[in-house]
Amino acid sequence: MTTGSAPQTAAPPREQWTGQVGFILAAIGSAVGLGNIWRFPGVAYENGGGAFLIPYLVALITVGIPILFLDYAIGHRFRGSAPTAFRRLGGRISGRWLEGLGWFQVAVAFVIGLYYTVVIAWALSYFVFSFDLRWGDDPAAFLTGDYLQVSDPGFSFEFVPGVLIPLVIVWLVTIAVLAAGVAKGVQRANVIFLPLLVVAFAVLVVRALFLDGAAEGLNALFTPDWEALGDPNVWIAAYSQIFFSLSIAFGIMITYASYRKRKANLTAPGLVVAFANSSFEILAGIGVFATLGFFAFQQGIEVSELEGLTGVGLSFITFPAIVSQMPGGPIFGALFFGSLTMAGFTSLLSVLQVVSAAFQEKFGLTTRQAAIRVGGVSAILSVLIFSTTTGLLALDTADQWANNVGIVSSAVLTTILIVWVLRKGDELRFHLNSVSTFKVGKVWVFLVGILAPIVLAYMLISRIITLIVDGYADLPAWYLGIVGWGTIAFIIVAAVVFTMLRWKRDPNDFTAWPEYAPVTKETRS
Amino acid sequence: MTGIAIAFLLLALVLVWGGLIASILFLRARTELVTYPPGGEDDDHREDEAPAIRDT
Numbered sequence: 001m002t003t004g005s006a007p008q009t010a011a012p013p014r015e016q017w018t019g020q021v022g023f024i025l026a027a028i029g030s031a032v033g034l035g036n037i038w039r040f041p042g043v044a045y046e047n048g049g050g051a052f053l054i055p056y057l058v059a060l061i062t063v064g065i066p067i068l069f070l071d072y073a074i075g076h077r078f079r080g081s082a083p084t085a086f087r088r089l090g091g092r093i094s095g096r097w098l099e100g101l102g103w104f105q106v107a108v109a110f111v112i113g114l115y116y117t118v119v120i121a122w123a124l125s126y127f128v129f130s131f132d133l134r135w136g137d138d139p140a141a142f143l144t145g146d147y148l149q150v151s152d153p154g155f156s157f158e159f160v161p162g163v164l165i166p167l168v169i170v171w172l173v174t175i176a177v178l179a180a181g182v183a184k185g186v187q188r189a190n191v192i193f194l195p196l197l198v199v200a201f202a203v204l205v206v207r208a209l210f211l212d213g214a215a216e217g218l219n220a221l222f223t224p225d226w227e228a229l230g231d232p233n234v235w236i237a238a239y240s241q242i243f244f245s246l247s248i249a250f251g252i253m254i255t256y257a258s259y260r261k262r263k264a265n266l267t268a269p270g271l272v273v274a275f276a277n278s279s280f281e282i283l284a285g286i287g288v289f290a291t292l293g294f295f296a297f298q299q300g301i302e303v304s305e306l307e308g309l310t311g312v313g314l315s316f317i318t319f320p321a322i323v324s325q326m327p328g329g330p331i332f333g334a335l336f337f338g339s340l341t342m343a344g345f346t347s348l349l350s351v352l353q354v355v356s357a358a359f360q361e362k363f364g365l366t367t368r369q370a371a372i373r374v375g376g377v378s379a380i381l382s383v384l385i386f387s388t389t390t391g392l393l394a395l396d397t398a399d400q401w402a403n404n405v406g407i408v409s410s411a412v413l414t415t416i417l418i419v420w421v422l423r424k425g426d427e428l429r430f431h432l433n434s435v436s437t438f439k440v441g442k443v444w445v446f447l448v449g450i451l452a453p454i455v456l457a458y459m460l461i462s463r464i465i466t467l468i469v470d471g472y473a474d475l476p477a478w479y480l481g482i483v484g485w486g487t488i489a490f491i492i493v494a495a496v497v498f499t500m501l502r503w504k505r506d507p508n509d510f511t512a513w514p515e516y517a518p519v520t521k522e523t524r525s
Numbered sequence: 526m527t528g529i530a531i532a533f534l535l536l537a538l539v540l541v542w543g544g545l546i547a548s549i550l551f552l553r554a555r556t557e558l559v560t561y562p563p564g565g566e567d568d569d570h571r572e573d574e575a576p577a578i579r580d581t
Contacts, residue, residue, distance in 0.1 A: 020556065050533030057540060215526040222530040222537070262565045265557050271548035279545045282537050434562055437555035514562035 014079060015182040015367065017259050022187045024269050024276075027256055029190035029346030030247045031277040032197070034119060034315075037340060040241060040281040041288035042310030045221050047237045048228025055229065055238035056278075063455060064242040065274045066447040067411065069440060070418070071248055072266045073428040075257030076435070077512050081357035082106055082251035083498070085258065087507045094422060095508065100499040101413055102358065105251035107494040108406040109354040111487055112250075113378050115395045116348050117174065118386040121166035122147075122316060123340040130323060130333030139320035143312075144392070151389040153479045164387040170345075171382065175375035177349055178356050179368045182259050186349050197342040198280075204335040205283055208290035211326070217293020220303035221285055236462075239455050244403060246277055247347065249411035251354040258357070262513055267436040288314070295322045312396075315340060352378070364504030393475065394483055400472055401484040406491055408460040412453055419449030427516045434514045 017023040044052045078085035083102030090098030125147070129135060135142040144150040149160050177185040208214060228234045247253060257266065289303070295318070296303045308318040315336075323333035352375065360370040386395055419425040425445035433439050472480055526534070 020552075050530065050537070053533065053537050053540065218534060219527050219530040222533040223527065224529065224533055263557070263561050265552070265555075268548070268552040268555060272545065272552055275541065275545035275548050278541045282541050285537075286534070435558065437558060438551065513565040515564070 015259055016261055017187055018183055020265065020269055022183070022191070023256065023260055023264075024272055025194050026187050026190040026346075026350070027253070027269070027273040028276045029194045030252055030256065030350030031245065031273060031347075032194075032280045032343055033245075033247070033347030034116075034340065034344050035241075035245050036277065036281045037201075037284045037288070037343060038311055038315045040245065041221065041285040042314060043237055043241050044285055045289065045309060047234040048225045049220070050222040050224035051226050051228050052234065052238065053224075055235045056242065059235075059238040059242040060274065060278060062447055063239055063452045064246050064248070065270065066444055067243075067248045067415070067452055068246055068253060068270050068274055069267055069432055069444065070414070070428065070448045071253035072257040072270055073432050074418075075254035076260055076262075076264070076266055077428065077431040079258050079262075079510070080507070081255045081258065081361050082354065083358050084361045084507050085254050088510055088512070089418070089424060090422060092508055097499070098417065098422070100495045101410070101417060102251070103498040104413070104491060104495040105249075105254075105410050106355050106358045106498070107491040108250045108402055108410060109252070109351045110374075110378065110494070111398060111402045111406070111491060113348065113351045113355065114382040115386055115398055116344065116351060117170045117378075117382055118163070118167055118391065118395055119312075120341055120344040120348060121163060121170050121387075123337050123344060124166045124170065125162060126316060126320065127334055127337035127341055129320075130337055131330050133320075133324050133329060133333070135320045135324070137324070139324070140317045142320070143316050148392050149389045150392050153393050153475055154390055156388045156390045157384070158389045159383075159387055160389060160391070163391065164383060167383055167387050168379070170348075171375065171379035174345075174348060174352060175371050175379070178352055178371035178375060181367045182353070186353055189349060190346050193342045193346050197339055197346075200335050200342070201280075201283060201287065201339045204332065204339065205287035205290070207328075207332060207335075208287050208294070211290060211294035211297075213293040213295075213297025214290035215293065216296060217289040217291065217303055218286065220293065221289035236455075236459055240459060243411070243456070243459075244407070245281065246274060247350060249414060250407045251358075252350045255354050255357045256350065263435060265436050267432055267438040267440060271438060291319070291322055294326070298322075298325050312392075358498075361507070362498070362501065362503055393479075396473060397475065397480060397483040398487050400467075401487045402491075404463045405460070405467070405488055408456055408463070412456045412460055415448050415453045415456070419445065419453075425449050426518075430516050431512075431514070 017026065044056070048055075074085050074089060075082075078088040080088065081102070082105045083099045086102040087095040087099040089095065135147075147160075147162055149158075151158070177189050179185065180188070243249070260266070292303055292306055292309065296306055306318070308314055319336055320333070323329040323336070326332055355378070356367070356370040356374050359365055359374055360367060365373070385391065418428070425448065429440055429442070429444055432444075467480075467484070471477060472484065
């Protein structure tokens with residue numbers, strides 16, 4: 001890793017955020033995504049309500065923030081996208097195979113980028129539909145019938161123009177932002193959209209609080225069910241929510257941290273990012289459940305009798321139904337779907353920056369070349385797979401596997417390989433403490449090296465067993481084999497192939513700073 | 526709303542939003558380290574290309 005005297009004349013200047021605030025906004029924009037709005041409220045409600053706060057905060061402090069710091073340390077010390085950073089971290093020998101972990105993360109991000117854009121395209125469509133309440137009296141039938149035109153599981157090339165057009169728009173805007181670079185593109189987009197998102201969502205929450213039945217909704221969300229705390233599944237749900245919500249362990253925070261200057265505070269801004277993400281989740285919980293309370297009130301039922309409280313069902317079926325019944329519904333709908341679009345878009349940029357940065361570094365591409373090539377290939381695949389009549393099923397299946405198998409295995413591998421196999425825990429802790437104002441103790445190495453892999457490996461293994469034994473969403477086994485497990489196979493093959501390709505420029509022509517004395521003695525050959 | 530639900534709503538706000546406020550105050554008080562280890566000269570900057578943002 002430390003090569004000492006090698007000249008760095010060939011090194012292209014690394015792009016940078018314009019400062020701490022730019023980085024923090026971009027990192028919050030990445031962390032605050034669709035999951036904050038459509039996943040957290042329902043998960044909290046179903047796992048103990050107010051009592052869920054305890055496992056949620058425990059998960060945030062014991063695994064969420066520690067892995068966030070791990071990503072920051074890797075990306076910032078080794079100053080590269082995931083493959084570059086892992087290659088350098090592994091040194092001249094281990095780096096050759098450890099680079100594969102970086103490409104595994106890049107491949108996960110690539111797959112997620114393909115369908116994440118599609119959900120943003122739907123949200124954009126529904127933003128427009130809000131103005132004339134186009135979903136009519138039956139939003140469920142409208143979504144799967146009129147809008148997505150869902151057919152049987154399989155592979156169709158029958159395109160749905162209503163999805164295709166917004167999808168192409170989302171891709172064009174995304175490629176343009178990525179091509180403009182980290183500071184002028186990604187950061188600027190976050191500086192605009194993140195404050196706009198917070199304002200739009202805050203207006204929505206305030207409106208929701210004044211709806212009839214809002215108090216009942218909040219009672220449902222916040223009344224604690226203490227028995228839930230004795231259920232291990234509730235704790236796993238808390239760890240999963242924190243883990244998926246923070247954008248950790250698949251290259252995003254490694255990549256974003258690599259664009260900070262060398263003398264940059266890492267952990268203190270990291271705390272701001274982590275708490276800002278959770279703060280938005282609490283806000284979303286209040287907004288969503290106040291609205292659900294109104295919906296239950298309108299129908300004369302209990303909140304507990306409502307269905308469709310998370311995910312696509314909540315956003316594209318339940319919310320449209322509520323908007324239709326609400327005075328001033330179109331404005332409320334526009335705020336909700338506008339928020340969903342903005343939250344998704346800033347997260348999407350971070351997902352694709354992972355892929356773009358990796359290609360820039362390995363193949364010596366410029367920012368613009370990488371954005372156009374990576375974005376172009378992604379856009380074509382995304383349109384071919386997800387804007388057809390079979391798009392919804394493919395999206396749902398690919399998402400299930402990419403997240404629950406892909407990201408979680410990436411996290412388990414990262415923590416085990418770095419802390420146990422390569423024993424870099426102390427060096428990374430040294431790095432965090434050398435540049436940051438919030439110091440991390442030895443307990444950090446324990447949390448990322450022991451607690452995180454145990455919890456995450458349990459989540460991974462139990463999910464794999466469930467997927468093998470029970471399948472998913474009553475879809476045929478052959479379909480899950482191709483789209484679900486096929487996604488994982490693609491990610492592994494991509495990781496192997498891209499690791500084997502030649503670097504345009506030697507990634508080891510690099511000196512980690514500050515020098516970590518014990519490690520440099522051991523690894524210098 | 527019931528008393529217990531209000532209590533937990535407030536508890537969530539105090540702990541999570543309070544955590545956010547505390548971490549922002551911590552960062553404002555200790556924005557950067559005063560002294561860094563020697564070396565660590567920065568790579569070329571591109572600040573001139575980017576929108577102006579006041580740092581904390």
